[in-house]
Amino acid sequence: MNIAINNDPDVEYKNEVILGYTLKEAVCIVAAIAIVVSVTVGAYVLKGIEPDKGCYIGIPFAFPIIFFGFRKFDGLTLFQLIREMKYERKTKCLTYDADEVEEYTTPVTLVKSEMRKKK
Known part of the structure; x- marks a missing residue:
């Protein structure tokens, strides 16, 4: 049908x-x-x-x-693509720390530990 x-x-x-x-x-x-x-x-x-x-x-x-x-790149114009790339670079360091996670675990991050130490 x-x-x-x-x-x-x-x-x-x-x-x-x-x-x-x-x-x-x-x-x-x-x-x-x-x-x-x-x-x-x-x-x-x-x-x-x-x-x-x-x-x-x-x-x-x-x-x-x-x-x-x-x-068009993935349905985006050039300026929209550049704007999305800038936003992605700004939000590169995303962390996750929920209350449900037990105390002995560390939060999961997307940044390497060397980069965290430099900050």
């Missing part, structure tokens, strides 16, 4: 702003185009390189903007 279950609309469907892209994706596309145009103009003014060849010079500079604008 196959039962159809509705998908979560927040996850399944994107909020489209322009031409099927989200706001973040559209801003990344505009920023990448601005980078390519500025590199092309700079190459033409400074070195006299033709604009059609200058576009090819600007593409490697715009690629990281496009990549991080569209790529």
Whole structure:
């Protein structure tokens, strides 16, 4: 028996702003185009390189903007991933000390004993 279950609309469907892209994706596309145009103009003014060849010079500079604008890491954007990594580093030293633990045992920690002695 196959039962159809509705998908979560927040996850399944994107909020489209322009031409099927989200706001973040559209801003990344505009920023990448601005980078390519500025590199092309700079190459033409400074070195006299033709604009059609200058576009090819600007593409490697715009690629990281496009990549991080569209790529998701485990469902997180780049900024969310960085925020989660910072939070994980802050909470690295987690301790556990429950009242149910008998008196002769020591609390369990995730930090090596050498690191505790340095503090």
